[in-house]
Amino acid sequence: MRGMAAGRYPADVLKADYLRAGAGLALTLAPFAITIPHPVVAVPCAAAALLFGAFGARTVQRQMTRVWMDETGLVAEGPLGGSIRWADLSDVSLRYYSTKKDRKDGWLHLVLKGGGRKLSLESTLDGFDTIAERVAQAATENRLRVSEDTRENFLSLGFYVPGVKG
Incomplete structure (x- = not known):
């Protein structure tokens, strides 16, 4: 299923994350290069290094991902990719993560489930709004019940999803 190219993650966003x-x-990792640090320093530094390493790996994964969409479904090509047919879409979550207290800066995280698969996309993806619009349409067609937060986040993008989980 290779139809309309929906997008990829832009280089400037990935560069900042790298x-x-x-x-x-x-x-x-600097304390380990300089000396053998005391466990009180080593353990938190090693834990933080693992988190930064995972973040770097996630950035590589996003760089290698290409997203395609057509009338039958959505495909994410790359590591941890997959595909979901619109007819198989069974759950949608759209969450907003703020980087400031005033909630003016942040990003959206879209999670799709269906056909035993799960796809996760972030709003930094080129073409995200086009994908979100089609997901809202598929959620409506499939009569999915979504959380109030998901519904409000779709509305903030200008797309209506009617069903709300009770």
């Missing part, structure tokens, strides 16, 4: 991951790894 810099964050690299800086985090450098800072958390």
Whole structure:
């Protein structure tokens, strides 16, 4: 199913994430390069290094992902990719994560489930709004019940999803 190219994650977003991951790894691994740190320092630094490493791996995964969409479904090509047919869509979640207290900066995280598969996309993906619109349409067609937060997040993008979980 290779139809309309929906998008990929832009290089400028990925570059910033690579810099964050690299800086985090450098800072958390520096004590190990300088000396053998005391366990009180080593354990938190190692734990933080694992988190920054996972963030870096997630950034690589996003860089390698290409998303395709057509009238039959959505495909994410790349590591941890998969496909979901619109007719098989059984659950949708659209959450907003804020980076500031005033909730003006942040990103949306879209999770789709169906046909035994799960796909996860972030709003930094080029073409995210087009995908979200089609997901809202499929959720409506499939009469899915979504959370109030998911419904409100779709509304913030200008798309209506009627069913609300009780």
